[in-house]
Amino acid sequence: MGTPGHGKFERRARPLLGTIVDIGVRVDGAACAPIDAAFAEIVALECLLSRFDAASDIARFNALPAGASLAPSNATLEVVRVAQALFISSSGLFDISTGTAPEGWACRDDQLHKLDSRTVLDLGGIGKGYAIDRAIDRLIEQGATAGWVNAGGDLRVFGDVELPIALRDESSGGSRAFASLADGAFATSHYGAGARSRLAGAEPGALCRHGAVHVSVAAPTCLWADALTKVVALSGDTSHPLLARHDALAWLH
């Protein structure tokens, strides 16, 4: 089994998805094309999924009046359908309306329908993971045999490579070894004072009872690693049934 220390990797980073996205691929041919294609995929998805981009599907949906609908891109439909299913299977814990009006939207017949004018969708809990999965698809399609995509801590690795994962101390800097990961995805959310991540609804009381401020989830794909950190954070349950259903593992720390 390879480790990042074995073999050469081409590695680049760009500011995307509100963080720094680091992509590495094993060099065994022309490595540039796969990385370019993966970055291009992330740029395209960010334009569709970010609620901060006024032209995105999500921003346009948020601007709709109640009763109106729009036909989003296939990528948006894919993410929103997963979110819709996860809202139900998590008994409402996972909510892309972030508490504004969870029942105020619906996805039917390839259309996004706005039922309640208060509904504001935000794919922050799932979109980054989805974009990482799609970027990995591009790397593989373009002939990369091993590599990773890491968007500020949400990451996925494929091929014969094992990545060390370190956790950063958000308050004072520095990082500590946490795990190594091969052929899968890993996502961490930080909910301490001053953290950017916010949980919709109540304070994460479940987390506080554990004295924990981080939730990490390992899963086969990054969409699920990303989304399930929110379920674990809100339930405080590292044995939540959804984890096993998606072959995922979770830690509070």
Next chain:
Amino acid sequence: MRVSLAASALAVSAAAPASAFAIDYMNIEQAAKLMFPDAETFDARDVTLDAAQLQQLDAQGIKGRSAHWSVTAARRGGSTLGFVVFDEVVGKVELISYAVGIALDGSVRQIEILAYRESHGFEVRLPAWRKQFVGKGAGSAIKVGEDIANISGATLSCTHVTDGVRRIVAVVAAARRGGALV
């Protein structure tokens, strides 16, 4: 999927020492070639903004930060293809260096992170720390090894980079209006 926890993983807040880490992606020359692969020469120029130009930036809501900038023009034959500007920004616990490629119409063509230095927050602001990092990269670009390859639990903020890119776009536009860049 294979996950193995490090020995210290579940005792994160205990005695495990925190370590800083650093990643070098590429140097300025490599970034310039990546952004303008058709260029034959790269011509670095020092650009100094005068007081009036700095005031104009202020009026646009952009802090000029410095009057002195190095702007590299990408050229092919007698014509200019665009510009590359190198910059670095300090975050809470990191120093990020990056390059911005600017097309002839003034738009951003590409942004590449050149290096990332994470520290415990204070070293990064010391001149010696900055010096050790400026200009580094040629031999040590793209290294993945014992140094920590990936971090998690960190929301690597790119806010400062985004602000820096806006500033560079404005600086290059001001310098071109002033005739300092052709």
